[in-house]
Amino acid sequence: MGRRRRIRHHVNPLSVHHMDTGASRLSLPPGLPVEVELGCAEGSFLFARAHVAPERTYVGVEIREALVERVNLRAAQESVPVQAVYANLNLDLETLFAPGSVDLCHVNFPDPCFKRSQHKRRFFTLDLAGTIAQVLTPDGVLAVQTDIWDLGLEALEILELSDEFENLCGEWTFAPTNVFGAQTRREGFCLENGEKVWRLRFAKVRSTQRLNLY
Numbered sequence: 001m002g003r004r005r006r007i008r009h010h011v012n013p014l015s016v017h018h019m020d021t022g023a024s025r026l027s028l029p030p031g032l033p034v035e036v037e038l039g040c041a042e043g044s045f046l047f048a049r050a051h052v053a054p055e056r057t058y059v060g061v062e063i064r065e066a067l068v069e070r071v072n073l074r075a076a077q078e079s080v081p082v083q084a085v086y087a088n089l090n091l092d093l094e095t096l097f098a099p100g101s102v103d104l105c106h107v108n109f110p111d112p113c114f115k116r117s118q119h120k121r122r123f124f125t126l127d128l129a130g131t132i133a134q135v136l137t138p139d140g141v142l143a144v145q146t147d148i149w150d151l152g153l154e155a156l157e158i159l160e161l162s163d164e165f166e167n168l169c170g171e172w173t174f175a176p177t178n179v180f181g182a183q184t185r186r187e188g189f190c191l192e193n194g195e196k197v198w199r200l201r202f203a204k205v206r207s208t209q210r211l212n213l214y
């Protein structure tokens, strides 16, 4: 009987091992909206989304290879349009996705290591927001959720100050509800325990809109 691969709780995305993941451009079925989760872990959110909205393609980007294998095995067993790819989301997004090709990008409960000493490991940064804007379609949307207030506030500040995104819920405002009909395991756990989830929904600003600002 095959042994299950040990799954590490955390990996260091800055380690040399994850600097060259060998990521290449994904070939995605044409004509279907593309929905991506950055840091998808075991993919529970993507599987739940595929259940709610099956006429889409779902891609999870994940740095823990054992989880990538697990997601792809489950997707094949359940015949759902979900795939995971081993990649470093801070380095590989533009390699994986053509410019303007992603309709909806989710960042769910990123960075559990929020101690000051681990700030440099954080994955939701201004650079990442810029790269997400590149790969989103002109009508693309970025959704972020976290149960950590400091991270929610930091992501809100990054996106409000970026001229590439516009808050769909009003300036400097968190989204009141989850509109996606799917939860991650962490979200379920937080809600069961009465903890607050901070949500953001930003649309990509079309370049013509940006020009109108001046």
Ligand SMILES: C[S@@+](CC[C@H](N)C(=O)[O-])C[C@H]1O[C@@H](n2cnc3c(N)ncnc32)[C@H](O)[C@@H]1O
Residues within 6 Å of the ligand: 010, 011, 013, 037, 038, 039, 040, 041, 042, 061, 062, 063, 064, 087, 088, 089, 090, 107, 108, 109, 110, 111, 112, 123, 184, 185, 186, 187
């Ligand atoms: C706290 S977990 C959240 C998992 C899932 N999104 C959820 O809400 O349940 C963050 C995930 O991001 C992955 N991750 C962290 N840094 C990454 C990076 N640079 N590239 C790809 N995945 C990364 C971790 O391995 C982990 O699975």
